[in-house]
Amino acid sequence: AIQLTQSPSSLSASVGDRVSITCRTSQGISGPLAWYQQKPGQPPKLLIYDASSLRTGVPSRFSGSESGTDFTLTIRSLQPEDFATYYCQQFITYPRLLYIFGQGTKLEI
Amino acid sequence: QVQLQESGPGLVQPSETLSLTCSVSGASVINYYWTWIRQPPGKGLEWIGNVYSSGSTNYNSSLMSRLTISVDTSKNLFSLKLNPVTAADTAMYYCASSYGGNSYFDYWGPGTLVTVSS
Numbered sequence: 001a002i003q004l005t006q007s008p009s010s011l012s013a014s015v016g017d018r019v020s021i022t023c024r025t026s027q028g029i030s031g032p033l034a035w036y037q038q039k040p041g042q043p044p045k046l047l048i049y050d051a052s053s054l055r056t057g058v059p060s061r062f063s064g065s066e067s068g069t070d071f072t073l074t075i076r077s078l079q080p081e082d083f084a085t086y087y088c089q090q091f092i093t094y095p096r097l098l099y100i101f102g103q104g105t106k107l108e109i
Numbered sequence: 110q111v112q113l114q115e116s117g118p119g120l121v122q123p124s125e126t127l128s129l130t131c132s133v134s135g136a137s138v139i140n141y142y143w144t145w146i147r148q149p150p151g152k153g154l155e156w157i158g159n160v161y162s163s164g165s166t167n168y169n170s171s172l173m174s175r176l177t178i179s180v181d182t183s184k185n186l187f188s189l190k191l192n193p194v195t196a197a198d199t200a201m202y203y204c205a206s207s208y209g210g211n212s213y214f215d216y217w218g219p220g221t222l223v224t225v226s227s
Contacts, residue, residue, distance in 0.1 A: 034213035043203050043217035044154065049210065087154055091212035097167045099144075099156040 002026050004090050006102025013107060018076045021105045023088035025069045031092045035064055035073045038104075039084045047086075048073065075107075083107050111136040113204050113218035121225050126192035131204030131218060133185050138162050142207040143187045144214060145178060147200040155200075159207070160187050194225045 005024045013019050023033065033051050036044035046055050048064040051071055061076045075082055088102040117129035131143065145157040158168035160178045168176050172191065180187040191198060201222050205214035 032212040036214075043205075043220050044214075045217075046213060046215050049213040049215075055215070089154075089213065096170070098169070101154040101156070104153045 002029055002092060002098065002100060004088060004100045004102045006088055006105055008105060009103060010106045010108065012109070013078055014109065015078055015080060017078045018074065019078060019107065020075075021073045021086055021088075021107075023071045023073075023090075023102045025071070025090060027069065029090075029092055031090050033064075033066070033071045033091075034089045035062075036087045036089065037082075037084045038087065044087060078107075080109075083109055111206050111208050111216040113206060113216060115202060115204050115218045115221040117202075117221060117223070119222060119224060121194055121198075121223060122227055123195055123225055124193040126190055127194045127198060127223055127225070129189045129202055129204075129221065129223070131187050131189075133187070133206070136206070136208060138180055138182055138185050138187065142211050143180060144205045144207060145189045146203045146205055146214070147198075148203070148220075149197075149200045157189065157202075196225050199223065199225045 003026050035048040038044040047058050047062050051066040052064040063074050065072050086105045090100050092098045112134045114132045121127045139162045142159045142161050144159040148154050158178050160166045160180045166178050175191050177190040201220045203220045204218045206216040209215045
């Protein structure tokens with residue numbers, strides 16, 4: 001099965017910390033990857049697309065990178081409003097068109 | 110600014126049809142992909158499927174046999190029908206756009222909670 005493995009599932013950090021969240025794609029499956037932030041009672045919010053492109057209006061402390069099958073979201077100097085759940089999402093066109101999400105990472109104080 | 114708003118019943122009987130509509134404002138549905146995504150309570154996100162303004166669709170294979178997504182360009186909205194439903198279909202349902210690019214979802218509706226229960 002095509003999978004997007006996100007880790008860790010939860011993460012404790014403090015204001016001012018730097019944290020990283022990783023998504024690993026299935027071997028042999030390629031496609032652009034995006035990152036979202038979701039706060040309780042709200043829809044997800046797009047942060048980064050195409051692995052490393054920051055959406056307009058998103059603070060520059062958020063960044064994305066790619067290395068082989070591993071994609072990483074890094075947040076430097078955590079702010080109180082950054083404590084939320086983060087999801088990665090990949091767009092796959094082969095063997096069939098599909099959008100898949102990682103399992104999510106809950107970032108807690 | 111693209112704005113989306115879901116509407117539809119919050120409670121659906123098992124084995125019945127779940128029907129939702131997403132009204133789009135601030136942009137035309139023409140020439141873009143429009144998507145449905147759901148999230149069971151306390152769980153992660155699942156892509157349901159999308160529709161292009163021409164009416165062509167792509168569905169999650171796990172839902173394909175029960176799913177219909179359509180678009181109405183005259184009313185600037187798109188719709189979801191899922192039939193029959195079970196308790197496993199209880200979730201927050203979101204509509205979303207791929208306005209800036211078709212590999213991600215840049216605008217989302219606030220979501221509507223659909224509960225499947227008798």
